[in-house]
Amino acid sequence: MKNVYFLSDAHLGSRAIPHSRTQERRLVNFLDSIKHKAAAVYLLGDMFDFWYEFKLVVPKGYTRFLGKVSELTDMGVEVHFFIGNHDIWCGDYLEKECGMIIHREPLTCEIYGKEFFLAHGDGLGDDDRKFRFLRTIFHSHTLQRLFSTLHPRWSIEFGLEWAKHSRLKRENGKEPPYMGEDREPLVLFTKDYLKNHPTINYFIYGHRHIMLDLMLNRTTRMMILGDWIHEFSYAVFDGENMFLEQYIEGETIL
Numbered sequence: 001m002k003n004v005y006f007l008s009d010a011h012l013g014s015r016a017i018p019h020s021r022t023q024e025r026r027l028v029n030f031l032d033s034i035k036h037k038a039a040a041v042y043l044l045g046d047m048f049d050f051w052y053e054f055k056l057v058v059p060k061g062y063t064r065f066l067g068k069v070s071e072l073t074d075m076g077v078e079v080h081f082f083i084g085n086h087d088i089w090c091g092d093y094l095e096k097e098c099g100m101i102i103h104r105e106p107l108t109c110e111i112y113g114k115e116f117f118l119a120h121g122d123g124l125g126d127d128d129r130k131f132r133f134l135r136t137i138f139h140s141h142t143l144q145r146l147f148s149t150l151h152p153r154w155s156i157e158f159g160l161e162w163a164k165h166s167r168l169k170r171e172n173g174k175e176p177p178y179m180g181e182d183r184e185p186l187v188l189f190t191k192d193y194l195k196n197h198p199t200i201n202y203f204i205y206g207h208r209h210i211m212l213d214l215m216l217n218r219t220t221r222m223m224i225l226g227d228w229i230h231e232f233s234y235a236v237f238d239g240e241n242m243f244l245e246q247y248i249e250g251e252t253i254l
Contacts, residue, residue: 001239002037002038002039003034003037003039003237003238004112004236004237005041005042005235005236006042006204006223006235006236006237007041007042007043007044007235008043008044008045008046008047008082008226008228009047009206009207009226009227009228010023010027010047010048010227010229011046011047011049011227011228011229012027012047012061012065013048013049013059013061013062014229015049017229023228023229024062024064024065026228026249028065029249030232030234030247031068031072032068035071038077039078040077040111041078041079041080042082042118042204043081043082044084044118044120044225045084045086045119045122045206046086046087047065047081047084048062050086051086051089051090053089053090053091053093066094070098070099073099074099078101079099079101080101080103080118081100081101081102082103082107082118082119082206083104084120085120085123085207090104106118107119108197108200111237112239114202115200115201116200116203117197117200117204118204118205119204120205120206120207121206121208122207124186125185125187125188125189126185177210181214184208186205186208187222190216191216194217201220201221202222202223202242204222204225204235205223205225206224206225208224209226209230209231210224210226211224211233211246212224221242223242223244225244233247234246234247
C-alpha cells in the first residue's frame with residue numbers, strides 16, 4: 001500500500017521570501033523523494049504566492065515545481081490542487097498541462113477506508129470582516145473578467161506586490177502563533193462542523209502556517225499543515241497511521 005501525502009502554503013514566487021529559489025528546490029527534492037512511495041499528493045492551497053491565468057498566458061517561473069508535478073502525474077500519482085486565497089485564479093492550465101486535479105471547494109472523500117475533510121482553510125470560521133470582504137472580491141467572476149483585461153505586465157506585477165506587502169505586514173513575515181482551542185477559527189469551525197458530520201476521521205487544512213495535530217475525540221483528528229517557507233512540513237497517511245512531519249533533506253522519510 002502506497003502513502004498519501006498532504007502539504008500546503010509554499011507561496012512560490014513570493015517577493016517576501018529571500019530564499020525562494022532554495023525553497024522551490026527543496027520542495028522539488030521532497031516530491032522527487034516520494035514519487036515511488038506515493039499513491040496521491042494533496043496540495044492544500046497557496047502553493048503559489050500569486051497565480052493568475054489568462055487565456056494564452058500563465059505566470060513566469062515555477063518550472064522545476066511544475067515539471068516535477070508533471071513527472072508524478074505521468075507516473076500515475078494523483079496530484080490534487082486546492083485553490084487557496086493566493087492562487088484562486090486557476091484556469092485549466094495546471095489540469096491540462098500538468099495533470100493536476102483541481103478543487104475549488106472543500107472536499108470530503110474516503111482514503112483507505114477513512115473519511116477526510118480537506119480544505120485550504122481560508123474563510124472557514126474566520127469572522128474578520130476585512131478578510132471576508134476581500135475574499136468576496138477575489139472570488140467575483142465579474143471582477144476577474146475585468147482584471148483579465150489588464151496587460152499581464154501590470155496585473156501580475158500588481159498581484160505579486162500585493163502579496164509581498166501582505167506578508168511583510170506580519171511580524172517576521174510569519175502568521176500569529178496558535179491561539180488555543182477556544183480562539184483558533186479553524187478549530188472552532190471544525191468542532192462545529194463535526195457535530196453534524198461525526199463520521200469524519202481527519203480534518204486537514206493549510207492557510208494558517210502553523211503545525212497543529214489535535215485529537216478532537218477518540219476517532220477524529222485535525223491537522224494544520226504548517227508551510228514550505230519556514231517549517232517544510234507535511235502529513236503522510238500510510239493507510240493505518242497519520243504522521244505530521246518536517247522534511248530534512250537526506251533523511252529517510254515515510
